[in-house]
Amino acid sequence: MAHANESNVKRIWNVFWILSAITIVEVFLGIYKPVALHLTKFLGTSPLNWVFIILTLAKAYGITWAFMHMEGEKTWFRRSIVWTAVFLICYLVTFLLIEGGYLFNILGPLVNW
Numbered sequence: 001m002a003h004a005n006e007s008n009v010k011r012i013w014n015v016f017w018i019l020s021a022i023t024i025v026e027v028f029l030g031i032y033k034p035v036a037l038h039l040t041k042f043l044g045t046s047p048l049n050w051v052f053i054i055l056t057l058a059k060a061y062g063i064t065w066a067f068m069h070m071e072g073e074k075t076w077f078r079r080s081i082v083w084t085a086v087f088l089i090c091y092l093v094t095f096l097l098i099e100g101g102y103l104f105n106i107l108g109p110l111v112n113w
Contacts, residue, residue, distance in 0.1 A: 015066040022059050026052060044097045053093055057086065 029037070029051060037048035061082065064070055070078050 011066070015062065019059055019062060022055050022062075026055050044101055057089060060085070060089070 029048060033048060037046060037051065040047060042050060064082065064085070068081075070081065
């Protein structure tokens with residue numbers, strides 16, 4: 001029983017360090033905003049925003065995989081949970097970008113930025 005406890009503690013620390021590294025990259029990019037990623041357009045927004053979206057999805061997947069114990073589940077169940085969440089998040093991001101672009105184009109000239 002002690003061996004299983006040590007394994008779980010090690011696993012939690014590994015997940016902690018991986019999620020911390022991803023968060024540090026996000027914070028670094030958010031503070032410094034590289035010009036090549038920030039001031040260009042790709043699929044309706046800057047590549048920096050796409051990097052944030054992808055890293056956030058990676059963190060969500062890691063949290064689901066580790067703390068919801070998805071690696072021990074059957075393949076069809078894992079896919080039904082993960083792919084449903086990925087689809088809904090992508091759906092939400094798509095419509096937020098579309099609506100945000102529309103509002104910026106319509107209200108942009110009226111707002112003193």
